[in-house]
Amino acid sequence: MGKSLLFLPDISGFTEFVQTTEVEHSQHVISELLEVLIAANTEELQLAEVEGDALFFYKENDVPSLERLLALSEHIFTAFYSHLKLLEKNRICPCSACSSAPKLQLKIIAHCGELQFLTIQNNRKPFGSEVIEAHRLMKNSVDSDNYVLLSKALTDTIGLSGSYQSKLYKFEEGTDIYDGKKLDYLFSVIDNDHLKLRSFLTPNKVVFNKPPSFTLEQEFPVSAAELLETLTNYGYRSKWKEGVDEIIFNVNEVTRLGSEHVCVCVCVCVCVYVCGQ
Template identity: 60%
Template sequence: MLKSLLFIPDISGFTKFVQTTEVEHSQHVIAELLEILIASNTQKLQLAEVEGDALFFYKEQDIPSQEKLLAQVETMYTAFYGHLKLLEKNRICPCNACTMAPQLELKIVAHCGEIQSLQVQGNKKPFGESVIETHRLLKNNIDSDNYILISDELASELKMSLGYESRLFSFRESAENYDDKEIKFIYSEVDKELLKLLPYESPTYVELDKKPNLSYTIQIDASANEVLEIITNYRYRGDWVKGVDRFEYNEGEITRLGSEHVCVINGKHFNFTTVTKDVDPGKMIYGELTESIPPIDKFYQFYTLESLTENSCTVTCETYWVTRSLIKKLIIALVIKKHFKKNMKNSLDNLKAFTEK
């Protein structure tokens, strides 16, 4: 029987990350990273199972070349750390999960051997001694949480020299004993500074050289972090913003700069993008931009939060709009501004009631 490739990317620091951070956001971060790793599967590996913080891939009776395998490893590391950099640069949430996410690391274990298969609820699951060995290799004495480990058996199939070196990889030999059986392997730490991270869309920073067209401030008896979570988590938006048929957004994503959501009102879709602007030290801010509210060309709305005590804060909502036509300005002044002002006050009053409840 031909040997099969067994391949496990495992997110390092997951247990500590989940236990010491906000559960909902930590789950979102891990889910996003697992999705990123799955999407970076260029070698058409079969996903056998999602194992909490890890992915178990295999390629039945087929082992890629050394070049293809190492290219797959580099692709996954590049995608993983590129996404962490995106989370770091574009985050608006101050919670521990979002703050600590850039500290996560990635290790990958690759092995090979003969495997058998089970059918479980219509899904094919590989099993056998090689599968067990692959998982055991995750438990080793390597003094790093950021490495690629290749078993000697797989290195032999790849005809890979034990001292292989390249720009990104510099392999060393080691071994571990599992149930009185020694398994030799080579491993290389991965320097993320050497990765050519893919560019990502820069967040929109808004500079406004005028006073807001409308402003309203309210005090809420809840922490600023809690209120910011309710404002930025679109799952709660319908609880305090009324008159919207539904909100469409990516439920698996933590809202960050560049995030998008859609308000559907009477069948019309209004597209919003998360933006930001400078704010005084000690304050937090969340902003949105839409270009789909006629007759306004650009409509900005910002929520600025300032802590008063551990369990109270002020929330100031400011709106700015840009119009390039005198007729549009007249329509806004005579008809729309009053409507905006009423909606702003109602929304913040509803936010206060919902949060304090």
């Protein structure tokens, strides 16, 4: 049996984020970010579990090389922060969840060793001492919430030394004691200024150069925040018009400029709306 990789991207600040923001919108933000992290998996790692704000990946009987592992980590950090920039620039909701999402950070914990597996209701999942150690390393003494951490077992396997430095990575030695056992590791705090964030499209701003043909005014006996939620949340869009049978949209996507939904009507007429345009 060969060594396997254990790889855990963990969104930092999740607990405070959920406790201090609107729950429904924070769920949308975290769900979308987790989807981004999963899509950024360029090493065909297996997803064992979604653990709240973290993902538990593994690669059975295979540990990628130093170059591939660091490239994977950089790719994930780039995807994560590129998406946060998108949420920041194209957001339309002023609630605490949506406005504070760009403050979230990311840490990656990686470990390796021989794995055992459990099969529960046809789901095969790794377990054992190496899995326990990987999760213990998530609670460490690194003075940052934005870093990559590789256990000594992994650094010895891939040949990473504490003197390794690049434009993005500057590794340092660290150690923590868990239940009387010392676990050594190397970590590098990530400077986001050294990430090449991906560009994204901002929808064109629509400008009306002439006054409307007529205006319609109506008062709604609700708060401004509740009215805005009703107008921008696609889940309420079917209430706008009688005869709309269904609203089709990505329930895990944060509503923002350029997002779309489809109204399916009784007459089988399909209308596509682009938010903000």
